[in-house]
Amino acid sequence: MTADAWVVVGLCAVSTATIKGIGPFALGGRPLPAAATRVIALLAPALLAALVVTGVFSENGHLHVGDEAVGVLAGGAAALRDASILVCVVLAAVVTAALRALT
């Protein structure tokens, strides 16, 4: 296990550095075409929405709805009321924990 753990750590480090580095390595300081700029501006909402959905509804490759969905909703509601991100994530955890304690 110990050896496996270090292999995982080492390979994950190499893989992450490679993925993060490829784009900047290949593309230098020249302006992008307008169409590419529009696509880039839309990448963040697409990726973030997908990260929220997979974080809430994916469990071991299956769709699943649990108490944490309600907690995340509560955190999102706080964000809409301009709460700081720390308040939002703590609220989400507290609501989730409370639901689990009650059910």
Add this chain to the structure above:
Amino acid sequence: MRRTVPLPSATAAAPRAAFRRGVREGAPFAAASLLLAASFGVLAVDAGFPELAVVVMSAIVFAGSAQFAAVTIIAAGGGPGAAVLAATLVNSRFLPMGIALGPSLPGGRWRRAAQGQAVVDASWVMAARADGTFDRHYLFGNTGIQYVGWLGGTVLGVVGGGLLGDTDALGFDALYPTFFLVLLIQEMRKGRGRGVAAAGAAIALVLIPLTPPGVPVLAASLAALIGLRRTHRPAPPSPTEGAT
């Protein structure tokens, strides 16, 4: 929504001021990262990782969702190959993000690749300007403070994990999605991309039961290609268009 903003002068803000602003605005995210990292530390030690390996992983991988993915697979009895593959897939979103960032970085190839390591989700989103360029000094400051939170939280989780007990009972699994949801809400307030966010969410939802972890998120990035259609000029026969 068609923007014809010219490229700004690269010296719009003093680098040091931008860096400090990045640190300041990244601090709340660093505090949230600290909680997430603590839960990661607990999970990884429970999965059988040596304590030092857990801390080193946060120090040199520094990619939260990928670290969670890898350790979750080991905890479920998977092998190191499957764990690394899952982490790589989960990280695959950094590929388009790096492509977007590249043109905003100065220097030679290797120097740009090194600077590209500073990308994490929150800093990348917040460092983006409306014209598609990125404020790299802001990015460095924003990521830097989050690195401190991530590494510090991991140490706390590894050392004090026994005190926390069952992190699922504490609702820690709600932390990560909420972190991303807050970022998404901030992005929506800029008034663009609602339809794209909905499409990205739908793509991910459909793919969750069909593909390995990470693929739903990577595939969702394709929703951004709708941006290609919002042009009124006929496609010019320009060879540089395909370069991106």
